[in-house]
Amino acid sequence: MTLAAFQGETLGYGGATVLRGVTLALERGERLVLLGRSGAGKTTLLNALYDRLTGAGLRVALAPQDHALVPQLSVTKNALMGRLDDHGALRNLWTLLRPPARDRAEVQALLDPLGLAAQADQPVEALSGGQRQRTALARALYRGGEVLIADEPVSAVDETQAAALLDLMRAHFPASVLALHDVELARSFATRLVGIRAGRVVLDAPPEAVSPAQIEALYA
Structure with missing residues (x-):
């Protein structure tokens, strides 16, 4: 079941274009992890997915990078x-x-x-x-809900804690989209890795199909 999809779309905020030609789909049961340099557009894509999912009436849990706590x-x-x-x-x-x-x-x-x-x-x-x-x-x-959207949700904890927290996310949500900076954690969690570079989605594949060279190119 497709929960959200983009087909050759331009995404941004405040009238500024951040991502071009975005073609991406999220299916129930998938765990997408966004990779790319800081400022590549990962947060923009997360926000667009959140809007698309909630606009379709789905219940979405959000863990933003700034936490948004009181x-x-x-x-x-x-x-x-x-x-x-x-x-x-x-x-x-x-x-x-x-x-x-x-x-x-x-x-x-x-x-x-x-x-x-x-x-x-x-x-x-x-x-x-x-x-x-x-x-x-x-x-x-x-x-709770059908989908978790989380922007660097384990960046402030050690690797052991991070792995345990990712296990909790996996157990609680039928689908999720996360931005992570730790590639090994991303590989262990994701069913698909989505790489962003220079305003484009340049990689979308299962972790086992993604080479170290492809990962390095995202951050070059």
């Missing part, structure tokens, strides 16, 4: 924000003031494997960069 709120309350659009304003206000026990328990079950159980009631502004990144992932996991 610093003064606790880890638990930031995670609870993943489902704010499921309810009305009064229900959401009550949830953030006095989270129901059932909601707190559901979030706590997600915080444990993320290594955030001890920080559940700490404000995000008191956390390290890696903890904030995992809080953003907790919010995405709590939201």
Whole structure:
């Protein structure tokens, strides 16, 4: 089942073109990882996919590179924000003031494997960069949905933690599109690698079909 597709499209933001001739499809069950130099257009493609997916009525979880957390709120309350659009304003206000026990328990079950159980009631502004990144992932996991869109979701943790977090993402979402900077992690996670260079998608293939030389060319 095709969840989203682009056919020879131009993508950008604020009236500026970033990517040209984009032809790409995301199928249910696929895990796409975007590779390329900083500024190549990975975030632009992630944003375009998010818009296309949500525009089609699909439930999408988002973990942006800047985390988009509320610093003064606790880890638990930031995670609870993943489902704010499921309810009305009064229900959401009550949830953030006095989270129901059932909601707190559901979030706590997600915080444990993320290594955030001890920080559940700490404000995000008191956390390290890696903890904030995992809080953003907790919010995405709590939201759930058909697709996860994540921009460098494991860049602030070590390789062992990163592999464990990617396993959680794989288990929670039927499809996902991630931008990653670690090529080996990308190979282990992806069903397809998508390479971006000079405003174009120049690579789209299963990891086993992509050579080291092709990867090097993306970053040359």
